[in-house]
Structure formats: C-alpha cells, structure tokens
Amino acid sequence: MRYLLYFILVFVAITAAVFGLVGLPGHLSRKPPLEVFPDMDRQAKLRPAQPNGFFANGLSSQLPPEGTVVRSAPVATAEGAVYAYQDVAFNTGRATGSTNFVETNPMTVDAAFLGRGRTQYDISCAPCHGALGDGNGITKKIGVMPAVANLHDQRLVEMTDGEIFNTITHGKGLMGAYGPMVAAEDRWAIVAYTRALQLSRLGMPEELSAEQRAALKK
Ligand code: HEC
Numbered sequence: 001m002r003y004l005l006y007f008i009l010v011f012v013a014i015t016a017a018v019f020g021l022v023g024l025p026g027h028l029s030r031k032p033p034l035e036v037f038p039d040m041d042r043q044a045k046l047r048p049a050q051p052n053g054f055f056a057n058g059l060s061s062q063l064p065p066e067g068t069v070v071r072s073a074p075v076a077t078a079e080g081a082v083y084a085y086q087d088v089a090f091n092t093g094r095a096t097g098s099t100n101f102v103e104t105n106p107m108t109v110d111a112a113f114l115g116r117g118r119t120q121y122d123i124s125c126a127p128c129h130g131a132l133g134d135g136n137g138i139t140k141k142i143g144v145m146p147a148v149a150n151l152h153d154q155r156l157v158e159m160t161d162g163e164i165f166n167t168i169t170h171g172k173g174l175m176g177a178y179g180p181m182v183a184a185e186d187r188w189a190i191v192a193y194t195r196a197l198q199l200s201r202l203g204m205p206e207e208l209s210a211e212q213r214a215a216l217k218k
Pocket residue numbers: 121124125126127128129139145147148149151156164167168172173174175176178190194
C-alpha cells in the first residue's frame with residue numbers, strides 16, 4: 001500500500017515536471033522551444049552586401065576566387081558569349097523569337113568538340129541507342145527498352161540539329177529528358193557526334209583521298 005502511494009507521488013511529480021518543462025499540448029508560447037542540440041540554427045554570419053570589418057574591401061559578398069568557375073558563367077559559342085537565360089539557339093535549339101528549329105549546330109565543330117560529343121554520347125545515349133547509334137544498346141539486349149530509335153533512320157538523318165538538341169533536352173516518348181543532366185554545350189557536342197555516326201554510314205568512297213581509298217582497299 002505504501003509503495004503504491006510512493007509510486008503515485010513520484011508519478012505525479014514527474015508528470016508535473018514534464019509538463020512544466022515542455023508545456024501543455026496545444027499551448028501557445030512566445031518563448032523559443034527547448035533546445036537540447038542547437039545544431040546550426042543560430043550562428044555568426046555576415047549579411048549580403050552589408051559593410052563589415054571581416055573582408056579588406058568591407059563587403060560580405062566577395063568576387064569568386066581566381067581559378068573557380070562561376071555556375072552562371074557565359075559559354076563561348078560560334079554566335080558569341082551566351083548566358084543560360086537567353087532566348088538563343090544555343091539554349092533552345094530554336095531560332096531566337098520563333099519556334100523554328102535551327103538547321104545547324106551553333107557551336108564550332110572541330111575534332112576536340114567531336115571527341116567531347118563521343119564521350120558524352122557513350123555516357124548518356126549508348127546504353128539505349130548503342131555505340132553505333134543503331135538502337136542496339138544494352139537496354140535492348142536485356143529487354144528493358146525494346147523499341148529504341150535507330151539514329152540512322154532517314155527521318156532522323158534529315159532532322160535539323162535543333163530538333164535533335166530539343167529531343168535530348170526534353171526527351172521524347174519513352175526517352176527521358178537529358179537537359180537537367182547534360183550541359184547545353186555537351187548536348188550540342190552529342191548532336192555533332194550523332195551527325196558523325198550518321199555520316200559513318202552515308203559516306204561515299206569518292207569523298208576519301210586517294211591514300212585513304214588505297215588503305216581501305218587493303
Ligand atoms: C533510356 C533509354 C534512352 C536513352 C539513354 C536515350 N534515348 Fe533516345 N530514344 C529512346 C527511345 C525509346 C526513343 C524512341 C522514343 C519514341 O519515339 O517514343 C528515343 C528516340 C530518340 C530520338 C528520335 C526522336 C524522334 O523524333 O523520333 C533521338 C534523336 C534520340 N533518341 C537521341 C538520343 C540521344 C542523343 C541520347 C543521349 C543524350 C539519347 N537519345 C538517350 C531511348 C533512349
């Protein structure tokens with residue numbers, strides 16, 4: 001009997017202590033909640049663009065340190081420097097101020113750019129479209145993506161660079177969008193490399209030099 005009494009007393013005392021500390025449910029308080037671990041909720045900081053004595057020039061927002069790449073840096077294209085927000089072919093695949101796809105790649109296509117396109121193609125596209133672009137990638141082999149477009153189809157050979165860029169950016173049918181994962185510059189490099197893949201099956205012997213033709217005959 002006595003123990004029961006002790007128990008009840010201790011129970012009431014603990015209950016009172018708990019409610020005293022954390023408050024009643026639904027009870028509004030202007031006091032900040034109890035913080036056992038404050039994490040990093042409050043810490044010393046500098047407000048943006050406010051003068052302070054921390055940096056030598058008195059500003060809390062500093063220019064990026066030398067050698068770093070700014071996320072929103074302009075990209076050098078054949079049409080000049082382009083920012084990501086601009087309505088130009090480099091970003092959209094369409095002629096500025098219209099919905100028409102551009103015919104040709106706005107980047108200067110050289111061997112280095114094609115090499116970049118090959119690397120990016122092998123990473124992002126080859127799993128489905130195959131290393132040769134014929135639609136025989138690993139996903140077809142294991143049966144998870146049965147109907148993948150053959151990039152050598154006449155329709156896709158005749159398609160404008162801008163529309164291919166648009167397909168890579170936004171996806172099509174079962175194909176997902178690669179815009180969020182592959183930088184615009186690399187998407188154009190992929191377009192250029194796709195053209196190289198297509199040309200590899202459309203080239204004529206007459207287009208080769210005499211030496212190349214001789215090497216081919218061997
Ligand atoms: C996960 C598999 C997959 C990947 C990866 C993939 N594709 Fe596709 N792609 C498809 C499928 C499936 C289609 C057919 C879509 C349809 O018509 O429904 C297609 C269609 C296309 C087409 C034709 C679109 C049209 O107008 O008919 C092009 C061009 C293309 N892909 C290029 C690319 C390029 C370039 C990449 C790499 C950035 C890529 N794809 C990555 C699965 C993929």
